[in-house]
Amino acid sequence: MAVRIFEPGGAYQRMLYDRSDGRIKLNIIGRAFPAEEVLPAVGRGKIDMGVAATPHMAGTYPLWSWDSVPGTLSSDPIDGVFEGLKVYQDPRLLELYDRTFREAGCVYLLPNQWGESGALWSNKPITTVADMEGLKLRVSGRTVVAAAEALGAVPITVAEAEQQSAMVSGVVDAIICGAMYGYQIGNQDIAKYVTPSPILPGYTASVVMNAELFDSLPADIRAIIREVSMEMAEMNASAIVAELLMTEVMLDTDPNIELLHFEEGEEELFTQRVVISLQLWLEDAGPDGAELIKILEENRAEYRAFKIQ
Secondary structure (H helix, E strand, C coil): CCCCCCCCCCHHHHHHHHHCCCCCCCCCCCCCCCHHHHHHHHHCCCCCEEEECHHHHCCCCHHHHHHHCCCCCCCCHHHHHHHHHHHHHCHHHHHHHHHHHHCCCEEEEEEEECCCCCCEEECCCCCCHHHHCCCEEECCCHHHHHHHHHCCCEEECCCHHHHHHHHHHCCCCEEECCHHHHHHCCHHHCCCEEECCCCCCCCEEEEEEEHHHHHHCCHHHHHHHHHHHHHHHHHHHHHHHHHHHHHHHHHHHCCCCEECCCCCCHHHHHHHHCHHHHHHHHHHHCCCHHHHHHHHHHHHHHHHCCCCC
């Protein structure tokens, strides 16, 4: 993945240093903790700042993994990234996140979007919801399993490291894996088709800072960190979209794989079928879940309604 928040000499480090006239100096030490341990490490003050892989902690903090719920964002990978970014920029979302992340001892700074994760890599064409019927689909996670069942597929649990061999051996007919990541790991060698879908529309980590440290900083420094973080979120989204565009070109020109898309009207039907996933997520997300979905739906509708007069 080319997009990284914490990189020695990278944009985030440089922007914070320049905007603060050298008062903010990030000391980047590499991967001090596994991804799933970054959030508690920051919250306890073992490190000051980090990129928390919040989707890995969906069982503990489901509220922060809304964009990986089937049907929440567009199946078009580029639209999905920008729809998600618009939600993450909403002041109401930022306020909700800041309050809930503080419960873990952290201050939320910005989303680290990694793009869609829901492309269907298969050995049969998938362009309609009906094509999902009876499909042996490698899945993981409560909401995705529920979505697969609602679509008529047969969910099968296979370890991530074994999913490609499961495809080759016929244990599964298809696997869910982002188009960009899937191409990087060679899924085009074990599948004939790839179809972007909204079954796992987003994967977004969270850049966080220790709350006690953040609150101890001068007001102007806190403001600079907030400002730079929001600018970095936009830069990150644009970089991811650039990679997605390159991936689409490679998929279009690779003779080993055929890039397909859902037929007109099928994505809407898809989203209607998987509404059970959202219901399950709302049960897990707690009292803030309904407000977050309201923010999502309003921003998504505004994004999709955009027209140049």
